[in-house]
Amino acid sequence: MKYGLFPGCNMPAIRPDVEHAIRLTMPALGAELVDLEGYVCCPAFGTFPSMDEDAKLAVNAWNLSIGEEKGVDLMVECGSCFSSLKMGHEHICHSEAKMKRVAELLEVTGKKYEGKNTVKHITDVLYHDVGLDRIRKAAKDRYKGVHMVVQYPCHTLYPSAQVGFEETPGKPRILADLVEALGATVDHYGCEYQCCGGAGGFHRAAHEPAMEFARSKLDSIRNETKAEAIVVSCITCLMFLDKVQKDLNEADGSEKYAIPVFDYNQLLALSMGFPRDQVASIAFVDRSDFISKYTG
Amino acid sequence: MIALGENSLEMYKDVSQEEDFKFCMTCGICIAGCPASRADPPLLIRNLVRKVILGQEDDLLNDDTPWTCVTCSRCEEVCPQDVKPFEMGLAIRQWQCKNDETRLPPSLVELYKRGYTQAVDKSQELRAQVGMKDKLPTITEYPDLLEKYQKMLMQIEIIKANDYMFGG
Numbered sequence: 129m130k131y132g133l134f135p136g137c138n139m140p141a142i143r144p145d146v147e148h149a150i151r152l153t154m155p156a157l158g159a160e161l162v163d164l165e166g167y168v169c170c171p172a173f174g175t176f177p178s179m180d181e182d183a184k185l186a187v188n189a190w191n192l193s194i195g196e197e198k199g200v201d202l203m204v205e206c207g208s209c210f211s212s213l214k215m216g217h218e219h220i221c222h223s224e225a226k227m228k229r230v231a232e233l234l235e236v237t238g239k240k241y242e243g244k245n246t247v248k249h250i251t252d253v254l255y256h257d258v259g260l261d262r263i264r265k266a267a268k269d270r271y272k273g274v275h276m277v278v279q280y281p282c283h284t285l286y287p288s289a290q291v292g293f294e295e296t297p298g299k300p301r302i303l304a305d306l307v308e309a310l311g312a313t314v315d316h317y318g319c320e321y322q323c324c325g326g327a328g329g330f331h332r333a334a335h336e337p338a339m340e341f342a343r344s345k346l347d348s349i350r351n352e353t354k355a356e357a358i359v360v361s362c363i364t365c366l367m368f369l370d371k372v373q374k375d376l377n378e379a380d381g382s383e384k385y386a387i388p389v390f391d392y393n394q395l396l397a398l399s400m401g402f403p404r405d406q407v408a409s410i411a412f413v414d415r416s417d418f419i420s421k422y423t424g
Numbered sequence: 425m426i427a428l429g430e431n432s433l434e435m436y437k438d439v440s441q442e443e444d445f446k447f448c449m450t451c452g453i454c455i456a457g458c459p460a461s462r463a464d465p466p467l468l469i470r471n472l473v474r475k476v477i478l479g480q481e482d483d484l485l486n487d488d489t490p491w492t493c494v495t496c497s498r499c500e501e502v503c504p505q506d507v508k509p510f511e512m513g514l515a516i517r518q519w520q521c522k523n524d525e526t527r528l529p530p531s532l533v534e535l536y537k538r539g540y541t542q543a544v545d546k547s548q549e550l551r552a553q554v555g556m557k558d559k560l561p562t563i564t565e566y567p568d569l570l571e572k573y574q575k576m577l578m579q580i581e582i583i584k585a586n587d588y589m590f591g592g
Contacts, residue, residue, distance in 0.1 A: 137540050137541060137542035137544050138542055140544050140547060140551065141544045141546075142542065142547075144547065144551040144553075144554050145554045147551075147556070151556070163560075163561045164561065166561065166563045166566045166569040167562060167563065168573060169540050169541060172541065173514065174491075175529060175531050175532055175535050175541070176532065178491075178514060178517040179517075179518055179532060180518055180521075180580050183577060183580045183583065186577070186580075187577075190573060208495060211495070233580075236572065236579065237572040237576050239572075282498065283495070286496060286498050286501035287497050287500040287501050287508075287510075288501060297501070298501070322457075323496040325494060326494075327495050328460075328492075328496075329460075329491045329493060330463060330492050330493070333463060333491060333492040334462070334463030334464060337463050338459075338463075341459055341462060405555075406554050406555040407554075410554075
């Protein structure tokens with residue numbers, strides 16, 4: 129198992145503790161990671177994909193080609209990066225015209241892309257390539273009986289024909305299964321399959337509605353579950369569901385929203401004994417009690 | 425009321441070369457469950473597709489709602505006619521940019537100049553704090569690659585046409 133780690137931009141720049149958790153846990157589970165020298169923004173949907181289709185596909189191909197040259201698939205945590213790259217891969221590989229256009233644009237760079245590799249989300253790698261057994265052994269039941277909820281990264285679910293890796297895309301379960309492999313109990317709630325609302329232009333163009341959208345999810349979690357943590361596997365879900373709790377508390381003048389949010393690999397890293405200051409040190413909602421209680 | 429006589433009926437050809445959106449039967453399932461349908465004004469992707477089909481050029485040019493999309497692509501999953509509403513939203517943004525350069529997102533310039541919007545290369549201190557001493561191999565570490573990347577992008581018509589934005 130060998131993958132090209134595509135870190136994107138938010139994870140290395142704002143939440144490098146997540147990146148470190150990934151860099152420590154994946155090789156320990158048998159998934160070797162290599163760097164992608166000269167990689168650029170995926171490109172994010174609000175950038176080249178909103179300006180020109182050829183530019184979008186050329187940039188996708190630039191990134192994919194770095195992995196292809198090394199003979200590895202790209203492994204991505206960020207939902208948006210995953211979706212941009214995977215949809216780009218599908219468009220390029222299923223259209224001769226697009227493949228030809230991408231080759232023309234890449235020519236001046238000396239690079240080429242032939243569609244020999246693909247893009248995988250980290251939960252796909254964890255579930256299908258690493259496997260639950262190996263994770264169970266590594267995690268040693270540190271979170272036995274701890275209630276948690278999951279936030280599925282929307283970009284890994286839809287459109288399932290292009291990006292999906294769940295057996296039942298409309299009824300995802302991979303992230304919940306992964307969390308249960310850590311020994312935790314996954315609680316379910318009404319707004320479980322609603323996206324976080326933090327991606328794209330929504331929360332920038334419509335901040336209040338986006339906050340209320342998130343509030344409905346957080347209230348659903350608070351009212352219906354015993355969750356001590358929200359588990360995500362997308363940097364946008366992580367940053368948004370963490371920050372929006374602080375914003376809602378400030379708007380309300382309360383301290384009502386205080387559910388720690390973790391990227392899956394952070395929980396994994398903590399349970400495997402990696403130091404908390406390296407793998408889970410950056411957050412708005414305080415996570416120290418949770419970490420001390422369960423992983424020491 | 426839509427004044428059909430005043431519309432540019434062949435405008436759709438400029439928006440999308442794909443055929444899928446013509447099959448839209450205006451059911452609205454793309455709107456049901458869309459997070460940005462709660463924005464004010466709401467993103468109503470079905471209505472945007474109608475505007476394209478009916479050639480409501482001025483209306484569509486001035487419509488900001490395609491930019492509030494959360495990009496979850498749920499609409500793409502549930503559309504019974506395979507209209508690919510999410511990708512139509514992006515196609516409309518592209519069409520707006522081509523007809524009105526003020527629509528070009530400022531982040532494009534950052535992407536062109538350093539490959540990124542977030543200053544990944546400037547986060548070394550924070551990265552070191554969490555124990556990662558090695559620099560990330562982003563494109564700014566390889567000036568020759570950055571030059572090639574920019575050369576690739578400068579072949580794109582709309583970037584060439586607005587090269588003053590990108591530093592010429």
